Amino acid sequence: MKLSARNNLAGTIKSIDEGLITSKVVIDLGNGNEIVSIISKDAINDLQLKVGEPAFAIVKSTEVIIGVPD
Template identity: 40%
Template sequence: MQFSARNKLQGTVKEVRVGAVMAIVMVQVGENVIESAITKDAVEEMKLKAGDKVTVVVKSTSVMIMK
């Protein structure tokens, strides 16, 4: 599968919080945790669960740097 996004981070699903329509998926990437809000349907279709190895793809027009 190819993506135009260049920011791809390998990680492990730490937690999945499923709501009525949306879900929050927390992915451990090194020392950091990235949270993604996706649909409940997407979580179910991918059968996402804690411990799964995933790739986080970031496509954004605004990425901030803090020092």
């Protein structure tokens, strides 16, 4: 897989919560870190995503917002 995005995070699919049109996919990145993505049900089927399988979270963005606790 070759991509122009430089921010790719390897992990394992922890859960897939399917809705009517979209699904929430949680990827376990290890060390207690997770990332969540909302994608279409069609994408779930096209990529044949399954819990326990390896996957990449690929972040393509022009900005990152930083927050701090109050």
